Amino acid sequence: MDVFKPSPCPLVAILRGLTPAEAPRVGQILFEAGFRMLEVPLNRPGAIDAIHALLRDAPDDALIGAGTVLTVQDVDAVKEAGGRLIVSPHCAPDVISHAAKHGMIALPGVATPTEAFRALEAGAHGLKLFPAEMIPPAAVKAMHSILPVDTPLFPVGGVQPHNMAAYVSAGAAGFGIGGSLYQPRIDEAALKRAAESFMAARRNLVEDAL
Structure with missing residues (x-):
């Protein structure tokens, strides 16, 4: 699976509660910091419109889509909006296979080996280990x-920036980052600081791997 190889240790920005009005500025800050994978969870109002807004200004190499994708109908809505990234909190083989069939990148949530193998059999491109608080580096x-x-x-x-290295040493390929990066109505300066902090940690990890 080489879909993530162009960007070693990719960081997925989880923008829960992002509004369409906020999206252009939030997207700009994250893109300038180096983020290229953004997801807007669907369990908040305006998510599809926010995805639209992010896509209008996204760099060509950006991968934009949705989180908390629970149904095949959700996948279709994201596809219609132009999104290509499908992230779920759980392992739903029908959602995974539907996304893969339409050329979208599926990252379902798993917490056990059984769920992991089921997700891969359904066509998952990668696995979201969730919640990571229950899945330490040893696991x-x-x-x-x-x-x-x-x-x-x-x-x-x-x-957090300080615990990424332990996960990478254990085999993690990248991370999804939510509330420690973005929260609704976050101050732009705070968002920029958080984004730069995570990207600095990522750069250190990539350099150490060379």
């Missing part, structure tokens, strides 16, 4: 050892 290492070697693992939940 990631154990899961990584039994999964296909090219399976991208993305811990999500409680991720």
